[in-house]
Amino acid sequence: MKALSDFFDMGGYAVYLWPSYILTLAVVVLNIVWARRFLARSREEARRRLAMKTGTEASAAPTRAGEVT
Secondary structure (H helix, E strand, O other): HHHHHHHHHHHHHHHHHHHHHHHHHHHHHHHHHHHHHHHHHHHHHHHHHHHHHHHHOOHHHEEOOOOOO
């Protein structure tokens, strides 16, 4: 049990290290979330532009490669 306590104490630097780890994790998670949102918006915009160009409805455009809804 002492080894686990020593690990979480990080040699007395836990007060500096754990917030850094948490902040880094938060930035990575937010980066993934924002990238996925941007990708979804970009795909929708591409579908909308393609539908306008071809004169079809956006719902007829494929949602993924080869998949039709």
